[in-house]
Amino acid sequence: MxxxxxxxxxxxxxxxxxxxxxxxxxxQVHGIKRRTSGFNTARIDHIYQDPHQPHARFKLHYGDxxxxxxxxxxxxxxxxxxxxxxxxxxxxxxxxASPDYTADVCALGTLRLLEGxxxxxxxxxxxxxQASTSELYGLVQETPQKESTPFYPRSxxxxxxxxxxxxxxxxxEVYGMYACNGVLFNHESARRGETxxxxxxxxxxxxxxVGLEECLYLGNMSALRDWGHAKDYVRMQWMMLQQDRxxxxxxxxxxxxxxxxxxRMSAAELGISLEFKGQGADEVAVVADVCGNKAPAIKLGxxxxxxxxxxxRPTEVDTLLGDPTKARENLGxxxxxxxxxxxxxxxxADLEIARREALLRQHGYATPVPKEI
Ligand code: NDP
Ligand code: GDR
Numbered sequence: 114m115x116x117x118x119x120x121x122x123x124x125x126x127x128x129x130x131x132x133x134x135x136x137x138x139x140x141q142v143h144g145i146k147r148r149t150s151g152f153n154t155a156r157i158d159h160i161y162q163d164p165h166q167p168h169a170r171f172k173l174h175y176g177d178x179x180x181x182x183x184x185x186x187x188x189x190x191x192x193x194x195x196x197x198x199x200x201x202x203x204x205x206x207x208x209x210a211s212p213d214y215t216a217d218v219c220a221l222g223t224l225r226l227l228e229g230x231x232x233x234x235x236x237x238x239x240x241x242x243q244a245s246t247s248e249l250y251g252l253v254q255e256t257p258q259k260e261s262t263p264f265y266p267r268s269x270x271x272x273x274x275x276x277x278x279x280x281x282x283x284x285x286e287v288y289g290m291y292a293c294n295g296v297l298f299n300h301e302s303a304r305r306g307e308t309x310x311x312x313x314x315x316x317x318x319x320x321x322x323v324g325l326e327e328c329l330y331l332g333n334m335s336a337l338r339d340w341g342h343a344k345d346y347v348r349m350q351w352m353m354l355q356q357d358r359x360x361x362x363x364x365x366x367x368x369x370x371x372x373x374x375x376x377r378m379s380a381a382e383l384g385i386s387l388e389f390k391g392q393g394a395d396e397v398a399v400v401a402d403v404c405g406n407k408a409p410a411i412k413l414g415x416x417x418x419x420x421x422x423x424x425x426r427p428t429e430v431d432t433l434l435g436d437p438t439k440a441r442e443n444l445g446x447x448x449x450x451x452x453x454x455x456x457x458x459x460x461x462a463d464l465e466i467a468r469r470e471a472l473l474r475q476h477g478y479a480t481p482v483p484k485e486i
Contacts (some may be wrong), residue, residue, distance in 0.1 A: 115170070119143045119191050121178060121226070122199030126304045127244070129156035131197060131347040136160060136170060138351075143191045145176040145184075145200065156304050178222025179214075185229040192235070195354050197242045198226055201274075204308060205248060208270035209427055219273035220280075227284045227292065236290045240354045243281040245294040246274050247339070247365070247433045257436035260296070260363050267428040282361070291359045295350055298365035298435040301455060302343040303462035308486045310372055311340065311459065315379050319463035321417050322383045323471045324410030325481070328417060332424025334373040334389075334396060337432040341366045342450035349446050356444070365435020366448050376418055378453070382460035383408045387417070394420050407464065 118135050122128040123144025132142050146153065154161070154173075162169040174190075176183045178200045188196075201219045202208060208215040223243060230239045250258045251267035266272045278294050285292040305312040310331070317329030341364070349364050370378075373389060376398060380387045384405035387398040398418035403411050411417070440446040473479035 115139060115141050116194045117141045117143065117191055118195045118197065119145070119187065119193035120197045120199060121145045121176075121222075122201060122244070123173070124153050124156060125199060125203070126156065126302060126306065126343050127300075127347055127350075128197075128199045129160075129304055130302070130343050131199070131350060132157060132171070133160055134347055134351060141170045141172075143172050143174060143187075143193065145178075145187060146173050147177055148175050178218045178225065181225045181229070184225050185232065188226070188229045188235065188239075189233055193239055195240045195242070196226060196230065197244075197350060198223055198277075199244045201244065202270070204306075205268045205270045205430075206424070206426055208268050208273070212269035215269050216273040216276075219270065220276035223277035224280050227280060227290070230290065231284065231288055236288050239291075240359070241281065241284075241290060241292040242350050242354055243277055243292065243294045244350075245278045245281075245296045245361070246271070247296060247298040247363075247435060248430060249275055249278060249296065250433060251428075251430050253432060256432070257365075257367065257434040258363065259436040260361055260439055267430050268426070271430075285359055291354070293353050293359040294361040295346075295353055296361060296363045296435075297346055298339040298341065298363075298433060300341045300343045300346040301459065303459050304343070305459070310336075311375055312463075313486055314372075314376050315456070315459040315463045316466075318376075318379050318383060318385075318417065319460060319467040320470075322385075322408035322411055322464065323467045325467055325471055325474075327415075328419055330419055330421035330424065331372065331376075332421065332426070333429055333431075334371065334376065334418075334420065335431070336372050336429065337369050337434070338372070339365045339367065339369050339433055339435045340375070340452055340455070341448050342455045345448040345450055349440060349444070352444050352446060360443075362440045362444070363435050363437055364440055364446070365437045366452070367435060367437055368452070369432070369434040370452065375456070378456045379460050380417070382457055383411075383464070385411055385417075394422050396420050
């Protein structure tokens, strides 16, 4: 029998990789996408299948995590073997601006799905994966963070995800559902949203390299994160649902870098050596050396990164470092993609986009569109 998976957040970074992964495994993949005024399927267009094809294994359903009746109808129609709840207002900084909406989507959205599964009598059939987060650790109580480390969320996003974490545990305990949390540390890729710091850096530096922009503005460059690759992490999401018993797992690399390190590594991919000067809001990154031909618009001494305190968070999560021992020992999960190769992939992808944009502008087919990110 072909297994059926339902993915919320299928149009996002993880949803797109997970859909690819499950299609390769032979699943029938259903995804919930939001109605937007423009197209929002760029990350999954390459796996789209015409629903008129008799054997199409990929289907999108309009829906929203804030809409319980829609979720129940979709669950009833799909009768999924596995539900992956990846949908979220996932930006920590934005959650301070939209706390109510963030809670509705991230916290109550999770409850609506779990309750839908229960209400439809699918508790014994449907396995449930909840996209939990290292942001739960917030003001860290122990380093490195593992499954037993106490939580201390530091943003409306993290508090909403705390509810989602515990309601998932609760439905497992009360109704015997196969429901589990993957407590995932930051994971990135060339498909990462442009406003998260890694992608903002690779995109910004690539734009500067070809002369589309002059300077990149960042917030707290001393923040420390444990960055992995999204492809490795979606494999683990699936593995978690294939076990005999549902359990919660920390997924991380166990290695930590600062935002400043990520800037330095991304610049090096472009042949640029940076010198960091000053501190706090006065810190800047200056070009100390350039080699190769990847960054024709860069000049020695150019200030390519400045700090803009607008990007500071009201309450920051200064440091996160995960301990993935349980995932390695119980499931044999070991991340395959190193940070260096991920940075290489992200910079190469953004450089290609920047070069194409530069060419279009040069020939009058595009004009600069300033974007606030
Ligand atoms: P993205 O922000 O790339 O994707 C979020 C997805 O959720 C998008 O498909 C988005 O749709 C969808 N979405 C947003 N609001 C709603 C809503 N109201 N109803 C239905 N869908 C909605 O996130 P990632 O792929 O990076 O992350 C996937 C999940 O994992 C998220 O829950 C995130 O919080 C969590 N997580 C992510 C980590 C990471 O480092 N990437 C680490 C730990 C947890 P649209 O495309 O229309 O915006
Ligand atoms: P995070 O990711 O908040 O960890 O949440 P993000 O990339 O946004 O920030 C990481 C760190 O970088 C600092 N930072 C900046 N961040 C952004 N976005 N923009 C900047 O200009 C900037 N300058 C410095 C931040 O202050 C922070 O310390 C991500 C999301 O994917 C969540 O959904 C997920 O739950 C967690 O990872 C684990």
